[in-house]
Amino acid sequence: MVDLLYFTELLGLEVFDLKGRRIGRVEDAALVPLVDPVRVDRYLVRAGWAWLTVRHDQIQSFSLDGIRLRDELLTPYHDDEYMLRIARDLLDQQIIDVNGRKAVRVTDVTFELMKQNGGDVLWVLEVDVGMRSIVRRVSQGWVPRKWIRRLQAPIPPRSIRWEFCNIVEPDPQRRLRLNIDYRKLENLHPADLADIVEDLSPEERSAVIETLDSEVAADALSEVDPKMQVSILESLDAETAADIVEEMAPDEAADALAELEDETSEEILQEMEVEPKSDVTELLEYEEDTAGGLMNTEYVALDEGATIADAMAAVRANEDQLEVLNTIFLIDREGRLTGAVPLGRLFTGGPETPLKELVSGTLLQIPTEAKKGRVTELFDKYNILTLPVVEAGGKLAGAITADDVISVLRER
Amino acid sequence: MTVTAPAHRASLWKKSRIQLALFFAVLGPGFITAMVDNDSGGILTYSQAGARWGYLPLWTLLPITVLLIITQEMNSRMGAVTGKGLQDLIREEFGLRATFFMMVTLVVTNLTNVMAEFAGIAGSLELFGISRYISVPICAAGVWFLIVRGTYRSVEKIFLFASALYITYIISAVLLKPDWKESLIYSFKPVLMLDTDYIVMLIAMVGTSIAPWMQFYLQAAVVEKGVTVKEYGASRFEVIVGCIGTSVIAFFIIVACAAAIWATGPRDIDDPATAALALKPFGKYAFVLFSAGLFNASLFAASILPLSTAYSVCEGLGFESGVNKRFSEAPVFYWLYTLLIAVGAGVVLLPHFPLVKMILFSQVLNGVLLPVVLIFMIKLINKKELMGEWTNSRFYNWVSWVSIVLIIGLTAALAGITARQAWK
Numbered sequence: 046m047v048d049l050l051y052f053t054e055l056l057g058l059e060v061f062d063l064k065g066r067r068i069g070r071v072e073d074a075a076l077v078p079l080v081d082p083v084r085v086d087r088y089l090v091r092a093g094w095a096w097l098t099v100r101h102d103q104i105q106s107f108s109l110d111g112i113r114l115r116d117e118l119l120t121p122y123h124d125d126e127y128m129l130r131i132a133r134d135l136l137d138q139q140i141i142d143v144n145g146r147k148a149v150r151v152t153d154v155t156f157e158l159m160k161q162n163g164g165d166v167l168w169v170l171e172v173d174v175g176m177r178s179i180v181r182r183v184s185q186g187w188v189p190r191k192w193i194r195r196l197q198a199p200i201p202p203r204s205i206r207w208e209f210c211n212i213v214e215p216d217p218q219r220r221l222r223l224n225i226d227y228r229k230l231e232n233l234h235p236a237d238l239a240d241i242v243e244d245l246s247p248e249e250r251s252a253v254i255e256t257l258d259s260e261v262a263a264d265a266l267s268e269v270d271p272k273m274q275v276s277i278l279e280s281l282d283a284e285t286a287a288d289i290v291e292e293m294a295p296d297e298a299a300d301a302l303a304e305l306e307d308e309t310s311e312e313i314l315q316e317m318e319v320e321p322k323s324d325v326t327e328l329l330e331y332e333e334d335t336a337g338g339l340m341n342t343e344y345v346a347l348d349e350g351a352t353i354a355d356a357m358a359a360v361r362a363n364e365d366q367l368e369v370l371n372t373i374f375l376i377d378r379e380g381r382l383t384g385a386v387p388l389g390r391l392f393t394g395g396p397e398t399p400l401k402e403l404v405s406g407t408l409l410q411i412p413t414e415a416k417k418g419r420v421t422e423l424f425d426k427y428n429i430l431t432l433p434v435v436e437a438g439g440k441l442a443g444a445i446t447a448d449d450v451i452s453v454l455r456e457r
Numbered sequence: 458m459t460v461t462a463p464a465h466r467a468s469l470w471k472k473s474r475i476q477l478a479l480f481f482a483v484l485g486p487g488f489i490t491a492m493v494d495n496d497s498g499g500i501l502t503y504s505q506a507g508a509r510w511g512y513l514p515l516w517t518l519l520p521i522t523v524l525l526i527i528t529q530e531m532n533s534r535m536g537a538v539t540g541k542g543l544q545d546l547i548r549e550e551f552g553l554r555a556t557f558f559m560m561v562t563l564v565v566t567n568l569t570n571v572m573a574e575f576a577g578i579a580g581s582l583e584l585f586g587i588s589r590y591i592s593v594p595i596c597a598a599g600v601w602f603l604i605v606r607g608t609y610r611s612v613e614k615i616f617l618f619a620s621a622l623y624i625t626y627i628i629s630a631v632l633l634k635p636d637w638k639e640s641l642i643y644s645f646k647p648v649l650m651l652d653t654d655y656i657v658m659l660i661a662m663v664g665t666s667i668a669p670w671m672q673f674y675l676q677a678a679v680v681e682k683g684v685t686v687k688e689y690g691a692s693r694f695e696v697i698v699g700c701i702g703t704s705v706i707a708f709f710i711i712v713a714c715a716a717a718i719w720a721t722g723p724r725d726i727d728d729p730a731t732a733a734l735a736l737k738p739f740g741k742y743a744f745v746l747f748s749a750g751l752f753n754a755s756l757f758a759a760s761i762l763p764l765s766t767a768y769s770v771c772e773g774l775g776f777e778s779g780v781n782k783r784f785s786e787a788p789v790f791y792w793l794y795t796l797l798i799a800v801g802a803g804v805v806l807l808p809h810f811p812l813v814k815m816i817l818f819s820q821v822l823n824g825v826l827l828p829v830v831l832i833f834m835i836k837l838i839n840k841k842e843l844m845g846e847w848t849n850s851r852f853y854n855w856v857s858w859v860s861i862v863l864i865i866g867l868t869a870a871l872a873g874i875t876a877r878q879a880w881k
Contacts, residue, residue: 137549139545149775150545150548150775174775175776179553179557179774182557183557246540247539247685248540250540273683276685279687
């Protein structure tokens, strides 16, 4: 008696009827994810020229010597689109290992043998990758099953639990029928998600990106290699692309759109909402290799007369920026930059303290048309985290943060 | 008319500039693959052909170029359309077992190829009086570090530079003052003789030009470079330019050997360094350039082969791969890569290692592996669900099948003949 069965062992296993007569051999097994995501629902059996379907509740027992049935009323096989066939759709294909955060290729599948209503059923337990499953696959068919088990025993297994596997299916119709979604991926760090997406084929990439929540997709897309960003955005329809670009930080969105062909970026811009669109189009005006092209238009600026209490309120109101926010700018009535207050200083005074008293000694700023090199120089020389960018009249236009500078340096 | 003409010209100018920019954006994979094709084994074959038969074999280069373009074009198209490597596609469509045996054969043939490259490094530098016990370990370590420390882009630049160095063969041939009229005539005039040696040589020229590893490397490089269907036109052009470039270099190698060796006394040579040495009496510079070319070609191929092999094997069998991973993340990849270099370089330093036999053996294995790879390729490229509208056209399919049958026939013949020679 076994309690684990590998898919390679199941393949070619002989099927016997109630009287112990041989009917045929197993060719494939299928899940119906909408009904049950782990139980093997039916088996494809080849009997001479005929292809038969064996339902899971028609089986008495599994062993390495064969399958015994308890019901002989078998129906001819017919393909239905709700079926995930393991040999055809899973074996040797790439899937996403959510836990290990990478794309892997399926070598074998491990089933757990369960009792249900007096008969044996198979539950998908793990997807196997690595050496052990390769030995099994390569020797399958010409080495007896029991020997293979002994042969593989010394090799440590490498498997991924079925609940952490995510199948990649480009066809949206089929995704629905097979009950595939990418919600599990949405909890991953955007950088990990980007790595996974980069590992997939172009078709699969767009499929994953367009299925994800647009905020998650935007975060992941920002981390993807710029060249790939372009090909992903081009493959999406303008509306989906616009939804994603809206969620990206304006400077990154502008960079991505600038790389696209004029026609495509125009289409995407048209689909975008008014506010993010104006931010992005504004940024698109600047040359790519200048401070203007580098800066972000998401910053917090307050009137010169504001107090710490005002600043606290503004910080709370801009919660989505908190991870990169480290300076509050002061502007006069015409929008000209007059001072910068590091976020930490807010804790040094009472709520009524005017921000003016907290500004940094020298006010560093850079004009929009300054070259990239000048920007990195300033960051290096003054050890700052944020640098305000101003237009010709001294009006505050945006801010460059340290992470933008790191990207510039990495490009070299 | 007079008003529209300048505008039209401007757009044409802009168009051609865009075309040029596109070409440079995709430049790399096809060109490099084609150039590496002239590795130390290739140089040996071409030198032999020129030294023994003079200008006569030049005509084969034209059909070889066509065969090369047909096979490589299919790979770059598959890479651009599917975004997957050849080994991934084979695995997905033909299963693990086919992939496994293919990969094992690939490792063995490529290991012997790497040995030949390091032998080429040793031979060429010994012409300059550098002992192989110094040159081979240094080059092996250099190759290892270059790939492990470099990024794809920086490595590609070095490779493109190495491709440019093949020009030494052209200069070397010009310096030897060959008979240009003869060489042009025989480039287009097929000469067939019922002489076993001659026929073997012709087959060897085809066999050395089309090797299984190239198909894997080219497709992987196209995918890695992120060439998309849109840029595919430029990519195809790059492949064609590269293949023609390969044959041009081959032409000059044959011409150089014909001018120097064959013109004074046709004879057989058995390693590429001998060919370089034979050029010495005819001019110091020709000799230096020819040997420098051999060194460059061998080092170049020695850098690409182990990497390409480790990459294909790991991708195909599902192990972590890529030089951007750390050793602990991709142990199989790094071990395979390191072993290929260490063993390939190591045996060259063993005094009594039967290197020539090994290289012959690898040619036989090449002949076994190539048909399988080519047939898989043509089956894959005709799959609608993979290639969509980019499958082969009927005419192209017909041409491809004829070429494949031709290549298979010739390599099988070469494998048979070398096997028989090794037996003797």
